[in-house]
Amino acid sequence: MSGTLGRPAAALLRWGARRGGGGGLRGPGVRAASSGGSGSAEHLDALVRRTGGGLLKGTPEQPSAASATPRADPAAARVRDYAAYNVLDDPQLRQGIKDYSNWPTIPQVYLNGEFVGGCDILLQMHQNGDLVEELKKLGIRSALLDEKKDQDSK
Numbered sequence: 441m442s443g444t445l446g447r448p449a450a451a452l453l454r455w456g457a458r459r460g461g462g463g464g465l466r467g468p469g470v471r472a473a474s475s476g477g478s479g480s481a482e483h484l485d486a487l488v489r490r491t492g493g494g495l496l497k498g499t500p501e502q503p504s505a506a507s508a509t510p511r512a513d514p515a516a517a518r519v520r521d522y523a524a525y526n527v528l529d530d531p532q533l534r535q536g537i538k539d540y541s542n543w544p545t546i547p548q549v550y551l552n553g554e555f556v557g558g559c560d561i562l563l564q565m566h567q568n569g570d571l572v573e574e575l576k577k578l579g580i581r582s583a584l585l586d587e588k589k590d591q592d593s594k
């Protein structure tokens with residue numbers, strides 16, 4: 441699925457069915473973005489809440505640098521749907537999402553519309569088991585854990 445902002449050089453990933461109620465996830469909290477157009481707070485709010493996913497640099501097929509790491513995570517591999525947005529060709533969106541989340545880098549991951557963090561945080565959450573737990577809350581099961589259970593039961 442392509443986004444409405446141009447060619448897909450960045451991806452806003454939908455991590456699972458949205459559920460109501462917020463989630464108490466870590467992150468610096470949302471504050472108003474000052475840039476206009478595609479970088480405006482209103483636009484970013486709609487974008488994040490509509491897709492509730494993550495912002496990558498690079499295409500979904502060829503994520504650039506650190507953006508590749510969350511995609512490589514086995515739990516994150518359960519992503520079923522995404523919209524792609526071009527932050528590399530859209531300086532307003534690129535700066536706007538950083539202002540919006542008060543986070544200086546991309547990739548940025550949102551779960552259920554709430555900012556979680558970048559690559560390092562996602563990796564840490566995967567390693568300590570928090571990511572699987574948070575994804576479970578969204579109705580996304582870990583393929584890795586399912587495989588392990590299958591093997592254990594044999």
Ligand SMILES: N[C@@H](CCC(=O)N[C@@H](CS)C(=O)NCC(=O)O)C(=O)O
Nearest residue numbers: 505506544545546547558559560561
């Ligand atoms: N350690 C960071 C890696 C992300 C990072 O350093 N991203 C850089 C480029 S790969 C970035 O977004 N720089 C600002 C920009 O490109 O606008 C993380 O945990 O996400």
